[in-house]
Amino acid sequence: MLGRVEKKYGVVVIGGGPAGMGAALGARDYGEDRVLILDREPEAGGILLQCIHSGFGMHYFREELTGPEYAERFLQNIIDHDVDILSGSYVSGVVIDSGGSKKVRVMSESHGLITVETNAVVLAMGCRERTRGAVRIPGTRPSGIITAGLAQKFVNLKGYLPGKRISILGSGDIGLIMARRLTLEGCHVEGVFELMPYSNGLTRNVVQCLEDFDIPLHLSTTVAYIHGRDRIEKITVAPVNADLKPDMSRAWDVPCDTLLISIGLIPENELTQNLGIGLDVVTGGPLVSSTLETSMPGMFACGNVLHVHDLVDYVTREALLAGRFAGEWAKGVRRPKDNIRLVPGDNVRYCVPHTLSPEREHTIHLRCKAAMKPCKIRVGNLMEKKLRFVFPAEMIMFKIKPDLLDKFHGDTLRIDILPLEKGEKVD
Amino acid sequence: MYDVAVIGGGVIGCAIARELSRYRLSIVIVEKFEEVGFGTTKTNSGIIHAGHHSPPDTLKGKLVVRGNKLYDRLCKDLNFGFSRIGELVVARSESEIPELERLKKQGEAKGVPGLEVWDRERLRNAEPNLSNTLVAALHAPSAGVINPYELANALSENAVDNGVDLKVNCAVEKIVVKKGFFTVHTPPETIKARFVINCAGVYADKIAGMVGLRDFTIHPRKGEEYMLDKRLKGLVQRLIFPIPSKNTKGILIIPTFDGTIMVGPTAQDNADRDDASTTYEGSEQVFGFVSKICPSITERDTITEFAGLRAVSSTNDFIIGPTRIKGFINAAGIQSPGLTSAPAIALYVRDILKSEGLVLKKKGNFKPHLPGPPRFASLNYEQQKRLVEKDRLFAKVVCRCELVTEAEIHSAVDHGARTLDGIKFRSRAGMGRCQGGFCSSRCMDILSKRLDKPFEEITKRGGDSWVVRKMTDDV
C-alpha cells in the first residue's frame, strides 16, 4: 500500500526505480508477503519518471513504452501485490546487530526518523552522473554547466530549458537523448564532443538522436577550456592525441550558453560502503554472488547500483532475480556458497556476478574494454560463443548452463573476448 | 548621511563593519556582488596562519599573529567553523632544516606559541601518509582552518543585526569628495558618508583612483585550488606546508574544516582582475608537487577546483591607513594572510578612524553573538531525533551527498542566502561529490518560494549567472 510502513518486514528494498520495483515483485512472487520499498523521491519510479521518450520495455513487455509508462505498469503491479511503498523517505543507513537482524534507518517528512526491522535488504539505489569535476576541464566556473540528467529533469519535469545554445561533452545516452529533446524544443545544439574514438551511447541513440537531426558528433575530441564569467559564453574544443590529451594547435572555439556533461554514471554506493560491503573497483558496485548477494549476508543488490545497465528491461530481469533470492533468504532458505570465481581476462572490463555455483543456470553480464568485430567469448575451457561485434557501450550477456559447470573442477573461471581464429566464422 | 561607508563586502569589509557596529555610528557596506564574500574571500585556502611565515618588519607580519589570537573569541561569538588543527612545514632534505630553524626563530620573535622542530620519526608517527623521504618538520600548533565564506557571512549578519546597512548589487563607479563628506555613486543609488573605507580587494587601487589617489597599484596573483573526494578524509591531520619560496608559502595540503582535503594554491601573476580560471598548467603543478609529499594523492581524486585572486600591492605589504584625502581610508593590498589578519585589521582601522576624528562611543545594546547554523549531519542519532521532533523538515533530505535537510536550507535563506552559491556556502548543499546535480533544482524551488521570485530568476551567484530559461521564451 502506498504510504504504509510497518515495524517489521521480510524484505526491505532501498530505492523505488525499476530495480527496486522488480526486486519487490520478485520477493512477492517467491512468497514473501512482507515487502517494503523505500524511495527518497516524492514518487516511486526512479530515473524512468524523467525519461519521457519511448524505447523502454521492448524486451520485457514487448512493447515500446515511455519511461513513465514503464514505471506506471510496475507500480500498479506492485500495489496489486500488496507491497508497501513509502516515498519521500531517505535511507540514511542500515544497522546490523550481532544476530544478523537489520534495522533500516529512514528519514521522512511524514514519519520523522524511524527504523524498520527486516530479514533481508535489497540495494537498488541506482546511480548518479559524473560531473565536470570528474574530468577536470580548465577555465572559469560560470553557471550553465550541468549534467545531462539534470537538464532532462529541468526540461521534462519542471518545464524549463537549461539554455538555448547547447554544447554537449560526452556521448553518453542521456546526452544524446537530450540533444534531440532540446532540438525539438527549438534550442540549437552545436555538437557532441566525445573523448574516445567511439560513442559511449547506444548505436540506436546516435542514429535517432544525432544523425536524424544533423547534430555533429566529434569523436576523439574534448572540451579543453571553459570561458565566461557569470554564465558560460563559449568553450574551446580540441582533438585529442593518442594519450587523450588535447592538441591545442588544432583547437577551435564553440560559442554556447550551456554545456551539458554526459560522461558516465557512477553507482550510488555510499550506503553500501558505510556498511563495509566489498565493492568492485571497476563497476563501482558491490561484489555479488550468483544469488546477487553482497558480501554482507542477507543484503542483495540489483540495477544500476550494481553496475550501470543500458536497458531498463535488463534491470528488471536482474531485479526479479535479486528479489527472489532476498525472499528466499527472508524465509530462512540458505543456499550453499558459490565455489567458482569469475575473473575478467582479455578485453573484458568486468563481469557480474562475481561468483557462480554449479547448481543453476546463470546469466553473465559483461562489458568489453575495446570494440572488436567479429570475435568470440571464451569461458575457461568450458564454452565459446561467437559474436558479430562487441562494443564498450553495449552490455554483453550470455548464459551458462549447469551441466557445463558440473564438469568443471577448478575454482576460477576466466572470461576472455578474443579475435576469431583463421577459418572461424560467426554463424 | 552615514558616518562610515565600507566599500567591499569581503571578509575585510565585513570585519571592519562588524567591529564598528559596537559603537554609536551609522554604517553601510557597499558591495557589487549579490552576496558578501563572493570575491577573494570565498576562494582561498581558509587557513588561520600561525604567523611565522611573514617577516616581523611588515604590517602583515604584525597583524597576522594578533589576528590569529583573536580567532578563539570571534569563533565563540559567531559560531563559524574553526579548528586549530596545527601546521607542519616539512623539509624534504637535510639542507632544508636550517630554514625550519629560521622560521622557528622568526615566529618566536613575533610571539607565535608552541613552535617545535620534529624529527623524521615524530613526523612519521603523526602523519604516516606523508612521503617517507621527508626528514623533519616545524610544528605550529596555533595554525587552524576555517570556512572563510561562513566567517564573512557571520560577520556581515552580525553587523546587520547591530544596525549596519548592507547594500548588495551596488558597484561603486564614482566617488565625489565634498566638504567634510563623500558621495559614493553606484548605479542603483548614491550614498553619502563622512568616512569611506576602501576594502575593494583586487579593485582597491581603482577605488582609490576615484578620489585621485594613485600612490599604489594592485596586481592580481592567481591561486588555483583543487578539492578532493571525501574518501580521502583523514589522510593528513594537519596543514602540510613545504619550505616557502620568496613569493608564496608554496603548495599545501589542507584538511579543510569539514575534513575534506584540498590541495593548492598556485601563484601566477594575472593581468585580468576577474579571471579566476583554472588551467592545465596549474593542476599539473599542484599534483606534480603534492604527490612528492603525499604519494597517495592523485589528480583523479579531484571533485572540483577553483581559483582566487590575491590582491598584491605595489609595496608587497598591506596598505592600511589614512590618506591625503581626509576621511578616505585604505584597507588595500590585503593578500595572504588577509583572512587570518582580518579581525586585527578591523581593530587597526577602528583606531585609525579614532585618530582621524571619528568619535567612538560604545553602544549599550551591542549583540556580539550569532547562533551557528544547524548541522544535521554532524549530530548523533539522538540529537537528530530531537531536532526532527521540533521540525519535521529536518527529516526531509535535500542534498544527499552532504546530508543537508530542508530545514537547513530554510535556515540558510533566513540568514541571507539569495543564490544557489549562497545556499551552498551556508548549508553545504551542493558541495559534495555530485556538485549539485541532485539538489540544485530543489534548492531553486525553495529559493523561488521563499524569495517570491520566479524559478527562472534564481541565479547561481547573482549577475548574469542564470540557471534556466522559461520554455516559452523566444528561442
Ligand SMILES: Cc1cc2nc3c(=O)[nH]c(=O)nc-3n(C[C@H](O)[C@H](O)[C@H](O)COP(=O)(O)OP(=O)(O)OC[C@H]3O[C@@H](n4cnc5c(N)ncnc54)[C@H](O)[C@@H]3O)c2cc1C
Ligand atoms: C537519462 C536516462 C535515460 C535512459 N533511457 C533509457 C531508454 O531509452 N531505454 C531503456 O531501456 N533504458 C534507459 N535508461 C536506463 C534505465 O532507466 C536505468 O537503467 C534504470 O532506470 C535503472 O534502474 P534503477 O532502479 O537501478 O535506478 P533508478 O531508476 O535510478 O532508481 C533508483 C531509485 O533509488 C532511489 N534512492 C537512491 N538512494 C536512496 C536512498 N538512500 N534512500 C531512498 N531512496 C534512494 C532514487 O531516488 C531512485 O528513485 C535511461 C537511463 C537514464 C538515466
Ligand SMILES: Cc1cc2nc3c(=O)[nH]c(=O)nc-3n(C[C@H](O)[C@H](O)[C@H](O)COP(=O)(O)OP(=O)(O)OC[C@H]3O[C@@H](n4cnc5c(N)ncnc54)[C@H](O)[C@@H]3O)c2cc1C
Ligand atoms: C588562493 C588564495 C589562497 C589564500 N589563502 C589564504 C589563507 O589560507 N589564509 C589567509 O589568511 N589568507 C589567505 N588568502 C588571502 C585572503 O583570501 C584575502 O586576504 C582576503 O580574502 C581578502 O579579503 P578582502 O575583503 O580584502 O577581499 P575580497 O574578498 O575580494 O573583497 C573585496 C570586495 O570588494 C568588492 N568590490 C570590488 N570593487 C567594488 C566596487 N567598485 N564597488 C563595490 N564593491 C566592490 C568585491 O566584489 C569584493 O566582494 C588567500 C588568497 C588566495 C587568492
